[in-house]
Amino acid sequence: MxxxxxxxxxxxNTFHFKLSANRLVFGLLFIACAVFIILDAVGVSIGFLxxxxxxxxxxxxxxxxxxxxxxxxxKFTDVFFPIAFIFMLLEKYIAKWCGLGKENIINNWLVFxxxxxxxxxxxxxxxxxxxxxxxxxxxxxxxxxxxxxxxxSASTVYVDCASDEECVKVVNELGACNVYFSNxxxxxxxxxxxxxxxxxxxxxxxxxxxxxxxxxxxxLGSVSEPEDIGESDKxxxxxxxxxxxxxxxxxx
Amino acid sequence: xxxxxxxxxxxxxxxxxxxxxxxxxxxxEDLIKNAIxxxxxxxxxxxxxxxxxxxxxxxxxxxxxGHSVCHTKDNVxxxxxxxxxxxxxxxxxxxxxxxxxxINCREVYSVKKNLxxxxxxxxxxxxxxxxxxxxxYKMFMERMNETRL
Numbered sequence: 001m002x003x004x005x006x007x008x009x010x011x012x013n014t015f016h017f018k019l020s021a022n023r024l025v026f027g028l029l030f031i032a033c034a035v036f037i038i039l040d041a042v043g044v045s046i047g048f049l050x051x052x053x054x055x056x057x058x059x060x061x062x063x064x065x066x067x068x069x070x071x072x073x074x075k076f077t078d079v080f081f082p083i084a085f086i087f088m089l090l091e092k093y094i095a096k097w098c099g100l101g102k103e104n105i106i107n108n109w110l111v112f113x114x115x116x117x118x119x120x121x122x123x124x125x126x127x128x129x130x131x132x133x134x135x136x137x138x139x140x141x142x143x144x145x146x147x148x149x150x151x152x153s154a155s156t157v158y159v160d161c162a163s164d165e166e167c168v169k170v171v172n173e174l175g176a177c178n179v180y181f182s183n184x185x186x187x188x189x190x191x192x193x194x195x196x197x198x199x200x201x202x203x204x205x206x207x208x209x210x211x212x213x214x215x216x217x218x219x220l221g222s223v224s225e226p227e228d229i230g231e232s233d234k235x236x237x238x239x240x241x242x243x244x245x246x247x248x249x250x251x252x
Numbered sequence: 253x254x255x256x257x258x259x260x261x262x263x264x265x266x267x268x269x270x271x272x273x274x275x276x277x278x279x280x281e282d283l284i285k286n287a288i289x290x291x292x293x294x295x296x297x298x299x300x301x302x303x304x305x306x307x308x309x310x311x312x313x314x315x316x317x318g319h320s321v322c323h324t325k326d327n328v329x330x331x332x333x334x335x336x337x338x339x340x341x342x343x344x345x346x347x348x349x350x351x352x353x354x355i356n357c358r359e360v361y362s363v364k365k366n367l368x369x370x371x372x373x374x375x376x377x378x379x380x381x382x383x384x385x386x387x388x389y390k391m392f393m394e395r396m397n398e399t400r401l
Binding site: 162176 | 299300301317326327328330379380
């Protein structure tokens with residue numbers, strides 16, 4: 001989910017404002033944490049959790065999220081550290097709730113060492129798991145074909161201009177990719193090439209008679225485009241993103 | 253091996269004098285045939301159009317999804333031949349750079365060596381690039397040296 005808006009100043013400068021759902025949620029969370037800490041410092045009580053400092057609660061919540069994340073990914077060997085940190089944060093209150101006389105049940109370093117040993121021991125005993133949830137970037141396309149190079153090798157993609165596909169997607173991760181256009185005589189002039197280049201090098205060879213309209217978002221990389229040739233019957237739209245890589249569009 | 257050029261008024265003729273027709277002699281014959289037969293052309297297609305492209309204008313050939321693609325300076329054309337058939341037709345000037353690429357050694361401008369992966373080949377007359385795999389590097393460079401003075 002994205003929120004986008006374009007602002008135009010009086011001088012004619014254009015600013016694009018983009019806000020994704022992730023950024024919105026995290027932004028609000030950080031602001032809420034700051035408000036929570038201020039309220040606690042001022043002395044405002046927060047129901048049944050009053051008596052516990054706000055920073056302890058925030059850090060406990062962060063560790064809980066970490067613990068749940070590890071459980072969801074079925075990485076049971078990695079749950080000991082978040083449990084240890086939660087224990088260290090709430091040790092005083094746990095001792096109080098259990099009615100133990102002392103505030104320090106176990107030395108923090110011993111807790112840390114136990115967690116480390118448990119993690120190492122369980123990792124040695126359990127085999128390597130391949131099935132766990134990973135948040136992989138999914139490149140969805142409304143239509144057309146997807147060509148992907150994600151092995152860090154050199155590859156070539158030939159876009160068939162005679163095909164009916166209006167959109168062709170090329171994904172290049174950590175490799176070198178050359179994109180060519182074949183059967184150019186059959187080109188009707190309505191194709192869109194969607195490119196996603198991450199940490200790699202991509203070169204798009206466009207016939208010299210084609211007009212190029214590009215809309216490529218560049219993040220910490222380099223994008224090089226040729227000069228506009230003006231009006232032409234054949235139009236090629238190039239869109240996509242370039243992250244930490246090099247993308248070059250050249251005329252042949 | 254000596255090289256002599258004798259000026260004469262008669263028809264132009266190239267004579268190779270040798271004790272036996274060794275592999276090296278056959279290679280030189282092929283080189284000369286290629287140099288003489290520069291008018292030879294290859295039938296290539298693009299869409300519904302058939303082109304007769306002189307072999308010297310082909311820069312490199314690649315195999316892609318079961319068929320061969322030949323690159324000229326500013327065009328990409330399809331060939332009905334398989335890559336190994338093209339290698340026999342176009343050799344010795346064309347040499348394998350990888351399992352799926354044949355390069356015209358005469359059009360090579362530079363080879364950017366990469367120890368970790370494929371080396372990058374740049375061409376004289378076009379910004380197109382091809383890649384030379386490590387397993388074919390030595391053979392390719394030997395062929396480059398043989399086709400040059």
